[in-house]
Amino acid sequence: MDRSRRYRLRRVVGETHKGAAVRVRGLVVRYGALTAVDGLDLEVRAGTCMGILGPNGAGKTTTIEVLEGLRDPDAGEVEVLGRTWSKDPQGIRERIGVQLQETDLQRKLTVIETLRMFQSFYREKRDLGEILELVGLTEKRRARVDDLSGGQRQRLTLGCALVNRPELLFLDEPTTGLDPQARRRVWEIVEEFKRAGGTALLTTHYMEEAERLADDLVVVDRGHVVARGTPMELIASLGATGVVRYAPRAGHEAAAAAISEAEFLALPGVRSLRVGNDSRELIVHDTQAAVVSLLGLFEARGIQLEDLSTHRPTLEDVFVALTGKQLRDG
Amino acid sequence: MANHSALFELVRVRVLLFLREPEALFWVFIFPVLMAAALGFAFQGGEAPTARVRVLDGDGASALVERLSGAPGVPLELEIAPVAEEPELRRAITSGRIDVLLLPGDDLELVFDGQRPEGAAARTAVELALARTAPGAPLAEATLAPMQERGSRYVDFLLPGLLGLNLMSTGMWVIGFAVADLRQRKVLKRLLVTPMRRSSFLLSFLLARLVFLVMEVAALVLFGALVLDVPFRAGYVEFLVLTLLAAFTFAGLGLAVTSRAQTLQGASGLLNFAMLPMWLLSGVFFSYERFPEFLHPFLKLIPLSALNDALRATMLEGASLTTLLPELAILAAWAAAAFVVALTCFRWR
Numbered sequence: 149m150d151r152s153r154r155y156r157l158r159r160v161v162g163e164t165h166k167g168a169a170v171r172v173r174g175l176v177v178r179y180g181a182l183t184a185v186d187g188l189d190l191e192v193r194a195g196t197c198m199g200i201l202g203p204n205g206a207g208k209t210t211t212i213e214v215l216e217g218l219r220d221p222d223a224g225e226v227e228v229l230g231r232t233w234s235k236d237p238q239g240i241r242e243r244i245g246v247q248l249q250e251t252d253l254q255r256k257l258t259v260i261e262t263l264r265m266f267q268s269f270y271r272e273k274r275d276l277g278e279i280l281e282l283v284g285l286t287e288k289r290r291a292r293v294d295d296l297s298g299g300q301r302q303r304l305t306l307g308c309a310l311v312n313r314p315e316l317l318f319l320d321e322p323t324t325g326l327d328p329q330a331r332r333r334v335w336e337i338v339e340e341f342k343r344a345g346g347t348a349l350l351t352t353h354y355m356e357e358a359e360r361l362a363d364d365l366v367v368v369d370r371g372h373v374v375a376r377g378t379p380m381e382l383i384a385s386l387g388a389t390g391v392v393r394y395a396p397r398a399g400h401e402a403a404a405a406a407i408s409e410a411e412f413l414a415l416p417g418v419r420s421l422r423v424g425n426d427s428r429e430l431i432v433h434d435t436q437a438a439v440v441s442l443l444g445l446f447e448a449r450g451i452q453l454e455d456l457s458t459h460r461p462t463l464e465d466v467f468v469a470l471t472g473k474q475l476r477d478g
Numbered sequence: 479m480a481n482h483s484a485l486f487e488l489v490r491v492r493v494l495l496f497l498r499e500p501e502a503l504f505w506v507f508i509f510p511v512l513m514a515a516a517l518g519f520a521f522q523g524g525e526a527p528t529a530r531v532r533v534l535d536g537d538g539a540s541a542l543v544e545r546l547s548g549a550p551g552v553p554l555e556l557e558i559a560p561v562a563e564e565p566e567l568r569r570a571i572t573s574g575r576i577d578v579l580l581l582p583g584d585d586l587e588l589v590f591d592g593q594r595p596e597g598a599a600a601r602t603a604v605e606l607a608l609a610r611t612a613p614g615a616p617l618a619e620a621t622l623a624p625m626q627e628r629g630s631r632y633v634d635f636l637l638p639g640l641l642g643l644n645l646m647s648t649g650m651w652v653i654g655f656a657v658a659d660l661r662q663r664k665v666l667k668r669l670l671v672t673p674m675r676r677s678s679f680l681l682s683f684l685l686a687r688l689v690f691l692v693m694e695v696a697a698l699v700l701f702g703a704l705v706l707d708v709p710f711r712a713g714y715v716e717f718l719v720l721t722l723l724a725a726f727t728f729a730g731l732g733l734a735v736t737s738r739a740q741t742l743q744g745a746s747g748l749l750n751f752a753m754l755p756m757w758l759l760s761g762v763f764f765s766y767e768r769f770p771e772f773l774h775p776f777l778k779l780i781p782l783s784a785l786n787d788a789l790r791a792t793m794l795e796g797a798s799l800t801t802l803l804p805e806l807a808i809l810a811a812w813a814a815a816a817f818v819v820a821l822t823c824f825r826w827r
């Protein structure tokens with residue numbers, strides 16, 4: 149008891165790591181012949197939330213697992229909270245909280261039993277009543293894990309990651325498969341953690357989640373970082389003011405498809421073209437000029453439109469421009 | 479301090495999880511007792527049943543029946559059967575509906591099935607009856623004294639075997655399965671990112687096992703003593719040392735066998751592969767002395783054989799720790815080997 153109090157004091161007074169909470173240089177991880185992470189650099193400033201975006205198989209989970217000490221890197225330097233896994237593994241484990249991409253709990257335990265077990269592993273122990281309150285499971289404390297909804301279970305795994313008042317929280321797709329309501333509740337918990345000064349590293353396929361939670365973002369593709377910056381910076385890096393999306397009316401698809409990319413790019417205000425399954429998008433730097441000239445082109449070819457819309461560029465657009473893939477498959 | 483509470487919590491969790499698994503409770507506590515009950519009643523000692531003898535009709539058939547029915551002290555169920563029924567009677571012997579068929583004549587022929595204990599016993603009974611009624615038979619009156627003493631019947635042989643079997647299968651299944659399940663569902667991986675000590679985790683399985691050991695052993699021993707009248711002559715220290723060591727050994731074997739299994743199916747295959755030979759070779763239902771002599775030294779080294787030998791020696795004969803030393807040493811060696819394998823090969827993910 150005495151020991152844990154001293155420990156807490158030390159933490160408050162601030163022996164905690166200043167500057168970067170995570171520092172990764174030239175990380176390489178191979179699975180046999182496959183190089184899943186290929187020279188990745190990453191730095192997470194203490195007290196901020198870093199979001200990692202990337203298509204399926206980009207190497208996000210692999211990277212996070214190296215940071216969590218679950219996997220040994222083949223090359224590169226990794227520093228977590230100023231420590232290395234080879235020198236002070238227990239020191240790191242005591243100070244991090246983890247939500248894995250896929251993990252299960254012991255289903256026949258109750259909520260409170262699960263939290264109590266996780267809490268018992270740490271020196272620093274946050275009050276369980278407080279945790280239950282934070283993750284909104286106070287009413288469900290005696291329910292079996294088996295009987296929880298998907299969202300409640302996800303909040304419980306988040307609660308398990310918070311029992312030791314971690315300085316650094318790893319969240320690997322914390323809201324995948326949840327409905328929007330449940331997703332928002334998870335966000336609130338993470339925001340609460342950030343307000344208390346915590347550092348978080350998050351992977352997600354939801355742009356809204358990244359925009360809301362992340363202070364900084366990296367976009368990862370094929371094992372290395374292809375872009376980094378704040379959400380605003382990334383969006384600005386597109387050099388576009390809008391995205392124009394159109395879909396031809398039935399019977400006009402062929403005529404629309406016959407227009408070449410060069411013709412589109414020759415239109416005033418258009419920067420680039422993106423072809424989707426049932427729609428096409430133009431990235432534009434002058435929305436008004438682009439829309440007027442686009443409609444003129446369709447008029448001249450006798451093409452009728454089913455739909456035309458414009459929006460301000462989003463992270464989704466940045467992501468697609470960088471990786472050629474949607475954030476989420478399909 | 480943190481580690482004590484972690485170990486305590488881990489043990490608590492294991493106990494809770496076990497209690498919440500009704501199927502496991504059945505297999506650990508109820509099934510062995512049911513098995514002991516079924517086998518115990520089926521093979522309960524008592525008077526040897528009256529041999530069912532058929533005499534095929536023909537010359538001297540009725541004289542033979544008369545002679546045998548007069549044999550002192552050998553009760554036989556005697557009937558004359560028509561000659562035409564001979565094939566059917568031979569089949570009846572195979573299926574155990576009758577025990578002996580006598581074909582009278584110059585050379586009396588005695589047909590029986592020596593594979594079945596009842597067949598062999600009936601043959602002896604008939605031969606005894608013939609000897610006693612032979613002209614000028616010397617042994618007119620010998621008393622038959624079937625072994626009825628507690629501790630020497632088949633149930634008495636069986637119960638310690640069942641106890642050993644239960645210690646093995648519970649130890650290996652409960653632990654091997656639980657660990658493989660945690661691994662398959664990546665719960666182990668989640669535990670691995672906490673400061674939880676790996677040794678506490680493995681130890682918690684053993685300690686939780688001990689909580690149930692007492693109940694599990696008591697269920698069978700009490701049932702044996704109260705219902706089947708099986709003697710319990712073991713010293714408490716001997717019995718405690720032996721069952722504790724056995725629990726550790728088989729828990730270790732369960733961990734070792736499944737230390738790398740990635741799926742539940744894989745784990746159950748491996749567990750069956752490890753346990754099936756022991757079911758058959760370790761003298762659970764019948765003594766391994768029945769196997770060829772040159773195999774005995776090897777069969778003795780199987781952990782379950784060692785346990786069964788020791789359990790029988792202590793429960794039935796009250797053997798002391800020093801007498802049990804060889805078996806205890808075999809079990810301890812297996813336990814040590816199992817933990818070395820489990821700790822070096824254990825796959826956390």
Ligand SMILES: Nc1ncnc2c1ncn2[C@@H]1O[C@H](COP(=O)(O)OP(=O)(O)OP(=O)(O)O)[C@@H](O)[C@H]1O
Nearest residue numbers: 179182184202203204205206207208209210211249
């Ligand atoms: N245990 C493994 N063995 C072999 N290959 C693996 C293993 N784990 C991952 N990979 C491969 O490594 C690559 C990176 O996988 P990783 O799980 O890091 O991707 P990710 O970015 O997290 O993807 P997702 O968004 O789908 O979760 C993939 O091509 C994957 O197939």
Ligand SMILES: [Mg+2]
Nearest residue numbers: 208209210249
């Ligand atoms: Mg992943």
